[in-house]
Amino acid sequence: MNVAEKLKILANAAKYDASCSSSGSARVGKDGFGSAAMAGICHSWSADGRCISLLKVLMSNSCVYDCAYCVNRASANPPRATFTPEELASLVVEFYRRNYIEGLFLSSGVCRSPDYTMELMIKTLELLRNDYRFYGYIHLKVIPGASPELISRAGLLADRLSVNIELPSRESLKLLAPQKERAGLVRPMRNIKALKLQNADEKKHFKSAPTFAPAGQTTQMIVGATGESDLDILRLSKGLYSSFDMKRVYFSAYLPVSTSPLLPGREKPIELRREHRLYQADWLMRFYKFDAEEILDRAGSSNLDPALDPKCAWALRHPEFFPVEVNTADYEMLLRVPGVGVKSALRIVRARRLASLGADDLRKMGVVMKRAQYFLTARGKYAGAVAPDSPFLREMLSERRDMAQLSLFGDASAPALPSGITLSDSTALAMCELAAPVEW
C-alpha cells in the first residue's frame, strides 16, 4: 500500500477527533527548523468549516477494542492501514516545509497492545525531533493503558498530550465501550498532571531541562450518543478542568457511524446546536468567570436553551443584578453583561479612567448594544425599550432567525454553526465571535 492510500484511510479515520489546536507552546530551536506560535496558527479550513492546523492522522486504524460509537472498532470492516514511523515523519516534514501545517496531531487505534502502539508513535516523534531537528507543534493522543514510562517519554517530545474521556458518564462508557473503564481513562490524565508538576520542579533546579508537554493536556467527549443532560456535562468538564489542569475540554456532537442497537439511529439529527451551546457555556467558565452551577442552576432546566445563548439566559434569570452602570461596575460584573465581551470589558475599564462613557462611546468599545442596552446604563441613562425584568425580553433576545434554520438540520447544506472545533487561542477569539455573535 502506498503513502497516498494510507493517508486517505488514516485521515478519514482521524477526522472525528475534535481538537486541532496548535496553541500553548512557543517552542524554538537554534538548529534544525520549525517553531510553535503561542497563539497557534490555523492553516486551512475544510469543507465542514473546521480548522486544519495540524496534520491529523492515526498511526494505525487497526484496533483491538470494540467501542460501539467508533468507526475503527474491531467488529467494523473499514480498510485498515498503518504508517511506518519513517513514512509519517517524512510526510510531516514535507507538509510543514510548504507551510501547509503547524505540525502533527497523532492518534491511533490500539494496534496489538497499548504499549506497542505508543512505542510506534514515540518512534515517529523521535525521528521528527532528533533526526529531522523539527521544532514544530506535536499533539499526541495517549493510548489508555500505556505504561507511565512511555507517557513520560512522550511528554518530553510532544507539545500537548490528550486522553479522551470518551463519554460523559461511567455508565455510558460501560454500555458502549465495555472494554474501557473510566478509571483506566483517568489514570493517564493523573499521570500527565503529576509528570508535569514534577517537571516544573526539575526546571527550577535545571533551567535547561526539557519541558514536559508545554501546552498541557486536553480531552474530548461525545455528546448526544447517551442520555446525560447539559448540566451533567458541564459539571464533568468543570471537574476535569480543576482536577487535571485541562487546557480544553472538547465536545463532539454524536454522528451515527454504526448501526449498534445501543446507539441513537440515523434518523436522529446531529446535535450541532447543542454542541455550540456547550462550547458557549465552556467559554463562560473559562473566560467569563462563570461557574457550571450558575450557567444551569438546579432550580431550572438541566439543559441549555437552544434559542438563547447561555449568558443571556443567565442574565434573564437574574434581573436583580441589572442594569449595571458601566462607569462604576467592576470588571467581573461587566463581563456578565450580555453584549460585552472580554475585549470590550477591558477597553471600558481602561477608557473610563479618562472620562465617563456614554452609549455612543460603548459602541466604539465594541459593545453590541443590540443586546447590552437592556442590561446597562451609561451615565445613568438606560437605553433599552423594556426593563431587564420585562417578560417580553426573552422573546426579544431569542435567536428566532437561527431557530428557523433548525428545521434544515437534516439537510446537508446545514446552517452556519461553528463546529466549535478550535483552534488556537487567536482563532478562539474568532470562534468566540461566532459562538456568541453578541460579544464584539
Add this chain to the structure above:
Amino acid sequence: MLHIYDGTFDGVLCAVFDVFALRDEDAEILPADRYSGASLYYTREVNADPSHADRVGNMLERFRPGTLRRLYTAWLSHDEHVEEYILAAVRCAVAHKADPFAFRQYHAIFELDRLATLVGNEAHRMLQFVRFVKLRSRVYAADIRPEYDVLPLIGAHFHSRFRDVAFMIRDLTHLRAILSNPREWYIAPLPAENPPLDADGEYETLWKLYFDNIAIAERRNPKLQQHFVPQKYRSFVAEFRDGADARR
C-alpha cells in the same frame, strides 16, 4: 503647516517630532509621493533624523510596550488619513501620559485601531495561507496577493521558522518580495511581470488528498468555511486554487 516626509515610518515619526518642536497647532503631514506640489499651506520638508524618530517611539513604548508596533501596523495601511490619526494619537498620549489606544472613544484613535486591526488580521492570514512550492534549485517560493503591504510584518516569522533554507515570498499586489536565507532576510522590489510558479507535484497532490478526506461530510458547512477562507485569498492557496468543490 504642511510637513512633507520621505514615505518611511521613521519619517512620519520625525514629522510628528517636528510638529511638537515647532509647536505647530495646525499641522498636516503627507508623504512625498502623495504631495501634489500645490498647497495653500506653508510647506516644509521633514528633517529625517533617526534620533528624533527614536524619541517619539520610546515615549510611546514607555506607556505600553507594543504601542509602537500597533502604530506601525496601522501606518502600513497607507490610508489617506493615517498620518492625521498618528499625530492625534501622539498628541493624545502626551496629553494624558498614557497609551493612546486606551482611548477608543476618540474618533482618530478608533480609526487608527481599526486600521491596525485590518492590516494585522491580514498579516495573520498570510501566516496561514502562504503556500510554498519547492523549486528545482531547492529554493522554496510562494506567491501572495494581499490587500495591504504586510510583508514587513510576516518576514521575521517565516525567517525564524524556515531558518535552514532559502525562500522567497512574492507579493504580487505591491510587487515586492521577501528574500530569506539562513543568515538574513530582506524585502526587495519585483519587476512588473513575474512568471507563475510551477506546481509542486507529489506533495501538493497528497495535501489536497488529505484536505478532502479530513472533512466530515455530515457537517458540511461552506458558509463557515468561507468566513475563514474568503474568496479573495483562494487564488493563491493550493488546496482552494483549482476549486476544492471540483475535486469532490
